[in-house]
Amino acid sequence: MRVEVLRELVPAVIGVLVRRGAGFAAAEDAVQEAVIKALETWPADPPRDPKGWLVTAAWHRFVDATRADAARRRREDLVEDEPAAGDATDVDDTLQLYFLCAHPSLTPSSAVALTLRAVGGLTTRQIAQAYLVPEATMAQRISRAKRTVSGVRFDRPGDVATVLRVLYLVFNEGYSGDVDLAAEAIRLTRQLAAAVDHPEVAGLLALMLLHHARRASRTAADGSLVPLAAQDRGRWDTRAVAEGVAVLQAALARDRLGEFQAQAAIAALHADALVAAETDWVQIVEWYDELIRFTDNPVVRLNRAVAVGEADGARAGLAALAALDDSLPRYAAVAAHLRERDGDLDAAARLYAEAAAKAPNLAERDHLTRQAARLNSRSR
Structure with missing residues (x-):
């Protein structure tokens, strides 16, 4: 099973544990341990029910951690009747996890780190490597973030705009280490788009796809920057461009324009020009005027x-x-x-x-x- 598929299961598994009585922080820790175990064992022995396997493994780890903590003996009642392995519930808590991880009480850096860990399924080490900080530093950042949101109700409605800004921050970090954060941001935004029907979610996805399509042409062989006007447009990812334009057009058709749709429209006009001289700058100025209405x-x-x-x-x-x-x-x-x-x-x-x-x-x-x-x- 691909790592990406495993990561996509993480939010739903955390949700299952939370509904069974685990706190968010404890559930997230248990699921991370289960993910690490899955990465070790699944290549040789893939389970028939991946989600059920993760739920059972994570619940076992939660039970063990709970029983080992003498100060929390009162929680033993939660784990006496341990669920058997099998199909996990189809309820998807992905959207609630997005909102929780992008809680306004968190700093942007903490919100990004918690999103990558709880929703993205990345390990603390992977996140630390991506941000070029020591693993201990990232672990402390994630722990503080989890403590901050520990008292937040899991079922409260959240702010889509805050979630989108966190995902945009992830995307703008680009690539470092063995984790491609731009690609990870696109994956998470696709996941969010499947969970919530909102034109600005589609606008952000389109923007990411259109910008990511130019990635291969942004640097020369020696690593130097290549400005947009000088880029080899034959190296642009035409499939990503086509998908981004299609996603944007569907969002614009709903006539609920927002900041990310306006940005995506500007990126689409750049992508539409076969050579730099053909860029429709007049329309781009008009779209910037629209964008200023939303974020001056x-x-x-x-x-x-x-x-x-x-x-x-x-x-x-x-x-x-x-x-x-x-x-x-x-x-x-x-x-x-x-x-x-x-x-x-x-x-x-x-x-x-x-x-x-x-x-x-x-x-x-x-x-x-x-x-x-x-x-x-x-x-x-």
Whole structure:
């Protein structure tokens, strides 16, 4: 059985244990131990009823942990009549687990970690490796998160918008170690889309698919960044693009526009252009205007300034940029791009160098440094 299939069973199994009387934290720990055991034994001896096997194994571990804790002897009544192995209930608690793990009392980093563990079925070690932190640090983060939500009722309605933001954070982490977090975010969002009928869930799934479709073309063989306009569009995943567009169209047809649908529409317009010169920048500006209605944040306006510069010329883009705070992340990079398009190469080179000094990672810093060097060599 594939690991992905095993992970998909995790939320339902946690739900079964919670309904049988286990607390969320204890249930999640027991299921994680059962998952580790399954990874060890299933390749050689796959069960006929995977979900039933996990429920039984996790319940055994919960029983053992409960009986071993003298301070919790009063809970023995919960485990006297131990259920036999067999088909597990069909009730799916996946959606409730999403809401619980994205509880507003959690910090974003804790919500992401708890979602990956309880809903995604990843081990603490895998999550730690993905975030490049020590396993002990991640274990403490997850433990604190579980303590925070321990008193939250399992059946309370949750906020879909909060869940979507957590999944978007997971997606934006991309890839590191042996866990592809972008792919994991897409898998979890598909799972959420199957559990809840909401156009913004579809919008986020479409956005992820459309962005992920360009992944292979984002870096050159030497690891350097390749900007969107210079990417080899023949390397884009056309199946992912087609699926993303279809999911988006179905969501837009419901006439309940939201932030993620608007972002996906922008990504779809980029994907629709066979070459960069054919990009419909006028429509992209219009979609940015729609996006600002939902989330009028400076980063969206910064991206809109780029689109305005492409649609109406560099001067128009610079005018849009002038209304923004120049301390914004990537402000100098956008200003450099627009200055270069306007023909002011000296100012553009200076701004590229400034942007490189503020870059959040090495790849982006190297890219911006090369842009500054390219313009400096031309102006000599």
